[in-house]
Amino acid sequence: MTSWLEKRAALSPDKPGLYAGKDVWTFSEMAIEAQKLAEKISPYIKNQKPVALLITNQPQSVFFIHALQMIRVPVLMLNNRLTPEEWGYQLQDSQAQLVLHEEQFSVEAEAAQSIDECLKSNGGPIKRFEDEEICSVMYTSGTTGNPKGVMQSYDNHYASAAGSAFNIGHNPDDIWMCAVPLFHISGYSILMRSVIYGIAVRLYEKFDEQLIHEDLIDGKGSIISVVTTMLQRLLDVKGEPYHPLFRCMILGGGPAPLHMVERCHNEDIPVFQSYGMTETSSQFTTLSPGDATRKVGSSGKPLFPGEIRIIDADGNQCETDEIGEILLKGPSVTKGYLNRDQSAPFSNGWLKTGDVGYLDQEGFLFVADRRSDLIISGGENVYPAEVESVLAGHPAVIEAGVVGKKDDRWGEVPAAFLVVADQIDEEVLIHYAKERLAAYKVPKVFRFTDALPRNASGKLVRRMLKEEINDESV
Amino acid sequence: MTSWLEKRAALSPDKPGLYAGKDVWTFSEMAIEAQKLAEKISPYIKNQKPVALLITNQPQSVFFIHALQMIRVPVLMLNNRLTPEEWGYQLQDSQAQLVLHEEQFSVEAEAAQSIDECLKSNGGPIKRFEDEEICSVMYTSGTTGNPKGVMQSYDNHYASAAGSAFNIGHNPDDIWMCAVPLFHISGYSILMRSVIYGIAVRLYEKFDEQLIHEDLIDGKGSIISVVTTMLQRLLDVKGEPYHPLFRCMILGGGPAPLHMVERCHNEDIPVFQSYGMTETSSQFTTLSPGDATRKVGSSGKPLFPGEIRIIDADGNQCETDEIGEILLKGPSVTKGYLNRDQSAPFSNGWLKTGDVGYLDQEGFLFVADRRSDLIISGGENVYPAEVESVLAGHPAVIEAGVVGKKDDRWGEVPAAFLVVADQIDEEVLIHYAKERLAAYKVPKVFRFTDALPRNASGKLVRRMLKEEINDESV
Incomplete structure (x- = not known):
């Protein structure tokens, strides 16, 4: 089976696919890098159990992610801010067969393998599985306190990319700036969109508001994904208007306060507020800038063809403006949690988010309270x-x-x-x-x-x- | 289950979805029209067998297509240029439960129902099936001479729409001009893209080159689907340059001759040559204008994530530039023919097109001979x-x-x-x-x-x- 990066490299070989600092890789150069890594990794691969990655936002991490897609084993993206104890839980729970980690992170696990060591190895022919549907796994907690591995299938990522493109539009010359962690769905999904759309990612090691501010002014990206904190920090340094090529700031991680929305509106910053979670493979609803001031506090409407239902404690559908639990359905919604009862998070095929909110008369979603007091x-x-x-x-x-x-x-x-x-x-x-x-x-x-x-x-x-x-x- | 039009109407109620002559309908107005028709049709519906439509390019036909998607029965799109004998074969072969036909077409079938009569009926609550995966059926012939019903699933149409958007880009303000028949995949797929993308269709009863020429100059559409004959007729009347909003002319139905490609290039007409068939739910490959003069005679590369394989008579993969049968794989490819052995048109999961061609060194497809001397x-x-x-x-x-x-x-x-x-x-x-x-x-x-x-x-x-x-x- 041909990986997404390899397909993209066949379609757009000479198009830039990745910018990082002063470096740039075309899609075909990326495919070559990823193939080299897939060869290095292959001898370690015994089965289709997940391979964990413990990495930072480096170009090499992008190549590792694509290399694992070539082999077609699920990748467990470990949050690099967790403690060794927390990693240990996820590795055990996921039954990961291998943990590839940057040298700076010390993982105490039998399956641990430092990336530096892996790179020194001889490698072998790329092992390729044909039938694996799960692309990535990311752990989240929930009401119980026990983190669970959310599985995102290839179909989930594809549907998420398509739904987002239908919503915000797709320009083949887009460059998506990624200063969010690759181990979160927000960052990982940017890499998927890059190969699905055929657009470049501009990767940042971390969120440096001064640098990103300058890049936004210089037109080095047309789309960026941020959380509220990042937007606030950008607003704090804001001076000149951003480059006209910059067209979309996708805002996740909680609703933006009114003063922020108003300021963005006044300064022509095209903020798209969104609502989503690891279980929906990235944003599930989006509020366009045109509705931002008219629908303050709203997270917008679902990406096509997703649907929202609000139910009360008895499971009955709520009226307009009536608060209840938010249920979601659509092709970007996870099939379930790794090694758990697959039906658990669902009610009649609808994902129970645990979040509380309502739909107004026009169908705009307002999230009142995050799940489990998140x-x-x-x-x-x-x-x-x-x-x-x-x-x-x-x-x-x-x-x-x-x-x-x-x-x-x-x-x-x-x-x-x-x-x-x-x-x-x-x-x-x-x-x-x-x-x-x-x-x-x-x-x-x-x-x-x-x-x-x-x-x-x-x-x-x-x-x-x-x-x-x-x-x-x- | 909510139909695509109803979802779109919930997301973009006030956005124009259909232009025809001097008339315009927003998506919510379209949904209301289609719901009315779904009520009229529902009493006739007994099961999930196909319902045949024998219509012309009228707004009402668009509403009928969406009404049948609300009920969620497969629609058999009858080519209105066929003889009653040919329709009879398709109706029998498909076991259609109902034939809705415009008054001007006389269908001799028990299940025939004139649309005028249907509109006069009282109707009833909309019957809605939940699990039907097949959206549309269109008959094509082949080597045997016996027409077969190509089934397009909802997933097929969705993937086709997504792949096309990733390739030519998607602008939420696009208007797609439809002067090709709704009963062909070229026309039907425009309706699907309209509700999936949330863009308007400008519908034409027939291809009137003078009218379309003027509309292209006036900026009444940004995308148009044409076959070679239509493009030639447009070139024959061409005088002024088209409006700058016009950005994409998708050309299907056989390769364009060199002189046509060159003329379009010289006159800045953005022609995207394509290759596709009813079995691929619309275009499967596309050649962008940037490659048009460099790759004359080519139909381009697959829409993401589709793939092409060329095989020789023994089933082995051909070398670069070597002519063989064209095989296709991807999510827009049909699951098979209605009421036939579903595996028949495939070889190891690849659709055998019967067409002959080759891939050049850069992966561009050149179709040498159409299937079965088509x-x-x-x-x-x-x-x-x-x-x-x-x-x-x-x-x-x-x-x-x-x-x-x-x-x-x-x-x-x-x-x-x-x-x-x-x-x-x-x-x-x-x-x-x-x-x-x-x-x-x-x-x-x-x-x-x-x-x-x-x-x-x-x-x-x-x-x-x-x-x-x-x-x-x-």
Whole structure:
């Protein structure tokens, strides 16, 4: 089976496919790089179990991703901000057969293989599986606190790319700027769109607002994917207008505040607010700039042919403007979680997002509350249940409640309410949490209390904690 | 299940979706029209067998097509140029449960229902099937002379629309001019793209070069689908340059002659030569204007993610530049023929086109000979075997060989070589053929001969007849 990059290289061999710093690769040069890597990797491949990648936003990482598509094994994209303990869980849960990691990350796993070592090996003929449908796996947590591997099939990525093109348009000369992590669906999906559309990616190691600001002015990209924090940082440096070739800023990771929307409108920044998740292979709804000021707070309408349904607690469809759980259906929606009951996240074929929201009379989606009280901090998802479970593991802690506290820089940061058996120092808790959780998940604020608010059935009512912590800051 | 038009109407209710003459319908107005028709049709619907449509290029026909998608029964698009006998064959073969026909066409079938009568009926609630995958059926002939119903699934149409957008780009303000018949894949696919992309169709009853010429100058469309004959007729009236919004002329139905390509190049007409068939749900390859003069005679490269393979008589893959049978693979390729062995047209999952051609070093496709000596006359396919079989049915005819004779207006016209038992007048044969064949299939030229050229195994060698008839005209 021919990989997407190889097909693209056959169609548009001499077209630039990747820019990074001063370097540029055409699609055929990319295919050659990826083929070399596929040869290096092949001797390690024993079966069609996932291969984990632990990488940063480097051109080499792009080639590794395409190399694994040539072999056609699922790639498990590890979030490089997690702790070794968190990686360990995902590797075990996914039964990954191999972990290719950059030297800077130390992975304690039998299947671990440093990329430098891999590159030194002789390699062998490219092993190619024919029938693998799963392209990528990314772990997310949820209500239970146990991260689960979301599977994205090739069909999911294809449908996501098509739906986005139908929505924002497709110009064969587009360049998509990627300063979001490749291990998140936001970054990974840009690589897929690049080969599906035949357009170049401009890859950034990290989000440097000054550099990206200049590139936007110089017309070095026509589309960029950002989260709210990034947009705010760009607005903070904004001086000159962006280049006329720049046509689309896709904004994910939580709704933009009104002042931000208005400022973008006034400065002619074409912001497309969106709503999506790992389970939908990237944005599922998009709000076009034309509707941005008319529908403030909305995440727009689904990408074609996706559909949204809002249901109440009894599973009945809600009326217009009535708040309920958001259910999604469409070809970009995951088939399920790796090594789990495939029907679990669905209700009659509709993905239960756990998010809460409503559709207005014109069919625009308004997300009222993120799933499982999800905290979005600088574009990273933090699941309260996961953090609570770690904190409650400390001997001194009886119970914990974690919520998002508003933050000018990160949008939100985790805040912990604790009931403790013995008095304990914040620093000790932070140290304890940091060993077990990625830094962005570690609470930045601690409050000690006698009891946590619970409802009649004993369930933690995080909403009350959230009000308390955010009222403080007003 | 929500139909594509209904989804589009929910996403872009106020956007124009259809222009015809001085009339315009937004997507939501279209959905209302189609829903009304779906109500009218529903009482006639008993099962998920195909419903045949025998219509002309009218707005109402567009609404009928979408109405049948709401009910989600396959639509059999009948070519309105065929004879009642030919329609009869397709209706029987497809087991159509209902034939909706315009008053002007007289169909002798139990399931026939005039559209006027249907419109007068009371109707009922819209019946909606959930699981039907086949969207449309169109009959084509082939080597055997027996027309077969090519099935296009919803997935096929979706992939075709996506692949085309990735190739020629997608501008949300596009307007696609449709002067090709809705009952051909070229026209039907424009309607699908309209609702998938969210762009308008400008529908023409027929190809009137003067009118279309003016509309191209006035910027009334940005894309148009044409066959070679239409392009020639447009060039014949060409005076002023077309409007700058006009960006793409998709040319199907046989390769364009060099002088035409050069003229388009000189006059800045953005011609995209293509190769495709009913079995690929529209164009499968496209040659961009940038390559047009560099690759004269080529049909370009596949739309992503389609693939081409050329094989020799033993089924082995041909070398670069080596002529063999063209095989195709991709998500826009049909699953097979209606009520036939589904594996028949495939070899290891590759569609055997019967066409002959080669791939050059850069992967550009050159079609050397159309399948089964296919004659393309004014964009309509004429299969020699079908015409020969009819002619040989006349008592005076012993055997017949039919080939394409070059024609300035139509590209090709059918020419018949006959071995007869008794002398017979051409007019008698023409009359006989016209009763059984669509007018465009009836030979325009007759030659009487003592014997037809056959190879060692007794197979008719049409190539020799073709050379003979075309040498005459030089």
